[in-house]
Amino acid sequence: MPDIKDILSGNQNAGAKLIRLIEDRDPSAHEVLKALYPHSGNAFIIGITGSPGVGKSTLIDALIAEFLKLNKKIGVIAVDPSSPVSGGAILGDRLRMQRHAADPNVFIRSMASRGQKGGLSRAAKDAALVLDAMGYDILIIETAGAGQTEVDVAGIVHCVGIVTIPGTGDGIQAIKAGILETGDVFILNKCDRPDSDAAEFELNMMISMRPPSPGSWKAVVVKTRALDGTGVKELAEVFLSHYAFLNQEGRLEQKRKNQEGKYFQSLVADLALEKIMSALETSKAYQEALQKMELNGTDPLSAAESVVGGITIGNFKK
Amino acid sequence: MATNKKIRILIAKPGLDGHDKGAKVVSLALRDAGMEVIYSGLHQTLDQIIQSATQEAVDVIGLSIMSGAHLPICQKLKAMMQEKGLVHTKLTVGGVIPHQDIPKLQEIGVAAVFPGGTSFEDIIKGINSLFD
Numbered sequence: 001m002p003d004i005k006d007i008l009s010g011n012q013n014a015g016a017k018l019i020r021l022i023e024d025r026d027p028s029a030h031e032v033l034k035a036l037y038p039h040s041g042n043a044f045i046i047g048i049t050g051s052p053g054v055g056k057s058t059l060i061d062a063l064i065a066e067f068l069k070l071n072k073k074i075g076v077i078a079v080d081p082s083s084p085v086s087g088g089a090i091l092g093d094r095l096r097m098q099r100h101a102a103d104p105n106v107f108i109r110s111m112a113s114r115g116q117k118g119g120l121s122r123a124a125k126d127a128a129l130v131l132d133a134m135g136y137d138i139l140i141i142e143t144a145g146a147g148q149t150e151v152d153v154a155g156i157v158h159c160v161g162i163v164t165i166p167g168t169g170d171g172i173q174a175i176k177a178g179i180l181e182t183g184d185v186f187i188l189n190k191c192d193r194p195d196s197d198a199a200e201f202e203l204n205m206m207i208s209m210r211p212p213s214p215g216s217w218k219a220v221v222v223k224t225r226a227l228d229g230t231g232v233k234e235l236a237e238v239f240l241s242h243y244a245f246l247n248q249e250g251r252l253e254q255k256r257k258n259q260e261g262k263y264f265q266s267l268v269a270d271l272a273l274e275k276i277m278s279a280l281e282t283s284k285a286y287q288e289a290l291q292k293m294e295l296n297g298t299d300p301l302s303a304a305e306s307v308v309g310g311i312t313i314g315n316f317k318k
Numbered sequence: 319m320a321t322n323k324k325i326r327i328l329i330a331k332p333g334l335d336g337h338d339k340g341a342k343v344v345s346l347a348l349r350d351a352g353m354e355v356i357y358s359g360l361h362q363t364l365d366q367i368i369q370s371a372t373q374e375a376v377d378v379i380g381l382s383i384m385s386g387a388h389l390p391i392c393q394k395l396k397a398m399m400q401e402k403g404l405v406h407t408k409l410t411v412g413g414v415i416p417h418q419d420i421p422k423l424q425e426i427g428v429a430a431v432f433p434g435g436t437s438f439e440d441i442i443k444g445i446n447s448l449f450d
Binding site: 089098107110112 | 323324326345349350352357359362363365369372375402403
C-alpha cells in the first residue's frame with residue numbers, strides 16, 4: 001500500500017502504484033484517495049480529444065515542452081481503448097512523448113479504457129486526483145473518440161481541447177458529432193495541409209453560431225503543426241488564458257462544485273450497483289430465475305423482473 | 319469492489335538497433351492474450367526504460383535486443399531497477415540471444431528469456447507463469 005506522505009511529496013513510484021490499484025479496482029485504493037482528496041484541487045486539468053490519427057499525442061509532447069519552459073510540472077493521462085475481444089490493449093501514446101520520458105517534472109501514464117462506457121474511465125478521474133495531490137501543476141487527459149467521449153471528458157476537466165485536421169469533411173460533421181457545445185479550444189493540427197484556411201473558417205463559423213451567453217468563454221481556434229511545434233506556443237498561451245478566465249469571478253470554483261456533484265452521483269451509482277449486484281447474484285431468486293430461463297424457457301425480461309421485483313427499498317426516507 | 323487485475327508489460331528496445339518488427343508482433347500477441355502492453359518504441363536509454371516502468375507501474379519489462387549487448391544491458395538495468403525500488407517488476411528479454419547466455423541472464427536476475435524462434439504461445443505462457 002503506497003504511503004500517503006510519499007505521494008504528497010511527489011514520489012513517482014508511490015503515485016504510480018496507487019494509480020495501478022485504482023485501475024485494478026483494488027478496494028484499498030479508496031482509503032488512500034479519501035486521504036488525498038483534501039490535498040487536490042490545485043491543478044489545471046486540460047482534456048485533449050479527437051479522432052485517432054489527428055496528432056493528439058504528438059501535440060501533447062510539444063505542449064509539455066512549452067509548459068516546461070514556464071517551470072510547470074506536467075502530468076499526462078493517456079487513455080487508449082481496450083480490445084473488446086481479448087480485454088488486452090496496446091498503449092502507444094507514450095511512444096510520441098519519449099523525449100520527456102526521463103524528465104522528473106513530467107509524469108506520463110497510459111491507461112486502457114477497460115471496457116467502461118464513454119471510453120474514459122472513472123479510473124482516469126481518480127488518477128488525475130493522485131497527480132493533482134502529487135503536485136503537478138497542469139494535467140492533460142488524452143482520449144480518442146468522437147462524439148460521446150468529449151462529453152465525458154468535459155465532466156472531469158477544466159478545459160476541453162478538441163483536435164481536428166483539415167480535410168475531414170464539411171462543417172456538418174462538426175454539428176452532428178455534437179462536439180461544439182463542449183469544446184473550449186479547437187486545435188486545427190497538421191495546418192500545413194491544403195484546405196486549412198477553409199477548415200479554420202468553418203470552425204470559426206460554427207463557433208459564432210453557438211448561442212451566446214454573457215460571461216461565458218468564447219471558444220478559440222488555434223492552428224498548429226505539432227511535428228515541428230508551429231503554433232504550439234500560442235496554444236499553450238490560449239490554454240493558460242482560459243485558466244485565467246476561469247479563475248475570475250469564481251468560475252473555476254463553480255465548475256469544481258458542479259463536477260464534484262456529478263462525481264458524487266456517479267460514485268453512488270457505481271457503489272450501489274456493486275453492492276446490489278453482489279447481493280443479487282448470490283441470492284436464491286437470481287439463481288432460480290436463471291434456472292427457469294435455461295430450463296423452462298422463461299424469457300429474459302420476465303426473469304429479470306422477477307428478480308428485481310423482489311428488491312424492497314426500505315430504509316431511505318424522503 | 320470487484321478487482322479487475324491485468325498484466326501490464328512495458329515493451330522496449332534499448333540501444334541503437336533499429337529492428338522493431340519483432341517487438342511489435344510480440345506486443346500484438348500479448349494484447350491478444352489479454353495483457354496491457356505499453357509500447358515505448360526504439361532507441362530507449364536505460365533511464366527512459368526505468369522511468370517508463372515506474373510511471374506505468376508495470377508488472378513486467380520486456381526488452382527486445384538484437385545487438386548482442388543483452389548481458390551488459392540486463393546487468394545494468396537490473397541494478398537500476400533495484401536502486402529505483404522496482405523490486406517486484408520482472409525483467410524479461412527476447413531477441414537474438416545465444417542459448418549459452420541464458421544461464422548467465424538468469425544469474426543476473428532475468429525472470430524469463432525468449433530467444434528468437436520462441437512461439438507466441440510459449441512467450442504468453444512464460445509471462446503468465448511469472449504470476450502463478
